[in-house]
Amino acid sequence: MDGTKRIAYCNDIDGLFFALGYPHIPSEWRLFIDSSTQSLKGVLLHIGNEQPSVPIVYGTGLKEDFDTMKLILELVNYELHAWSICCGLKVVAILTGVKQGFSKHQCFMCNWEGRKRELHYTDHKWKSRVIYQIGVDSIDHLPLVPASKIILLxxxxxxxxxxxxxxxxxxxxxxxxxxxxxxxxxxxxxxxxxxxxxxxxxxxxxxxxxxxxxxxxxxxxxxxxxxxxxxxxxxxxxxxxxxxxxxxxxxxxxxxxxxxxxxxxxxxHLDYFPKNLGDFSDEHGERFHQDIATIEQRYKGKSSCNMLSEYCWSICRDTTQEQHKRRCLRSTFSNV
CATH class of the missing domain: 1.10.506 (GTPase Activation - p120GAP; domain 1)
Structure with missing residues (x-):
């Protein structure tokens, strides 16, 4: 990518987890996608929050748009692992193909009309989304992930x-x-x-x-x-x-x-929410932001590949369950 846009990523997730010292079971992890003014991050959070966060993609100079999300999912081999995804509503709309902003049909699960306020608190049954067709019912593009994989924070x-x-x-x-x-x-x-x-x-x-x-x-x-x-x-x-x-x-x-x-x-859509929302707490993702903030300040986006490697080493260092020898994870991550 150009000098203002840079992505560090890992496409060998099983290898990364092996280096960290515990198995990778995709059904036990969720992909948290979030951005700030400086960077866009993709990190695996454990369902139940018993394991440390594992960053797998970090980008600077990126926008939250369809092309960026498609690229990120391709880089981390999302189709192979099919994790559940938790993110803000803007990213939810991008991932599910729904037009952003105050569109006529904003919900990715049904054809709810946000502009018809007279129907908002009624028992009106909105038609569920079954077929996604570009240009119909506020669909901008075909979904990047199934709606069933989305977790509302x-x-x-x-x-x-x-x-x-x-x-x-x-x-x-x-x-x-x-x-x-x-x-x-x-x-x-x-x-x-x-x-x-x-x-x-x-x-x-x-x-x-x-x-x-x-x-x-x-x-x-x-x-x-x-x-x-x-x-x-x-x-x-x-x-x-x-x-x-x-x-x-x-x-x-x-x-x-x-x-x-x-x-x-x-x-x-009350039944759409997981049974125990505590297992999908946003606080785990916020804790990751705090943990990586210090490293971000030190690297300032100049070497994001090395930055993620350093963060992963900190996971090994802080894990007390077994002895770890320091190993170089630099080859685990790649730059685009």
Whole structure:
């Protein structure tokens, strides 16, 4: 690739895992794809989060588009391993062929019409996607992976719920005004947009003063949101999770919360979510970001192949189950 675009990758996944000292069983791993302003990363996360993260692709100067995703899957021999894939909704749309942005049919599982708000909180049965045809029902290209391989990230759903709830609050209400004092370091633009991260949401859910300022209708919706976060999107799913989600949907309808794609997933595709979302926690991926950040700063994208090799060596070094001799993994990764 040109000087501004560079990809380091591993196409011998079994060999990499052998070098790390444990077997590679594809059904026990999920491919996490995420990007930042500096890089795009593909890392294998263990389902159950009992094994360390294993990076297999790292690119700089890349865009989240169809050509990039197709190239990444080809480089890591995705067809051979067919891992489940967890990623943000933008990448989900690319992988499943759905047109990005506020398209007419945004859902990769059905023909839900996001623009028809009058039908959002009804029992309307949307037609499932069976045939993907370019130019029909907001399909831009043929899917790169089957829809059944996509895992919706619990934390992303949680962020979406809180975002839509905050945006539905009247801007002149005491509850909304209190957000500026609860989060003094957040900009007014982020508060208006309801953009909060995981720790900030936990802080807000634990703030009894904020709950006390809500109207009865808003309080019902907020309590239902916290219940969904705890009993469905958390590490353990409650036996009555369907009732918990239904209560939140009913409360959102009463409060007139705008239905986003993430709320639609809970309303119409609840059975699509894995039984134990804790096994697919986003926190494992976030931990990888923190671990590799120091190495990224040292290499600054100049030698991403060596950077991934160093990260893999750190996995061997930190594993206490058995003795490891330092070995060079430089030949495991290749550059494009």
């Amino acid at each position: 619990p934390l992303h759903i949680e962020l979406g719920l809180v975002k839509n709830f905050i945006r539905a609050l009247p801007k002149d209400s005491d509850a909304f005004k209190s957000l500026k004092s609860i989060f003094p370091k957040l900009t007014a633009a982020k508060i208006d947009a309801g953009v909060f991260n995981g720790p900030q949401i936990r802080k807000l859910t634990e703030n009894s003063a904020f709950s006390g300022m809500l109207t009865p209708v808003e309080r019902r919706a907020w309590d239902a949101t916290k219940k969904v976060i705890e009993d469905f999107l958390g590490n353990k799913r409650a036996d009555n999770y369907q009732n918990v989600v239904s209560e939140m949907i009913a409360a959102y309808k009463e409060m007139k919360v705008n239905m986003s794609l993430k709320i639609h997933f809970l309303h119409n």
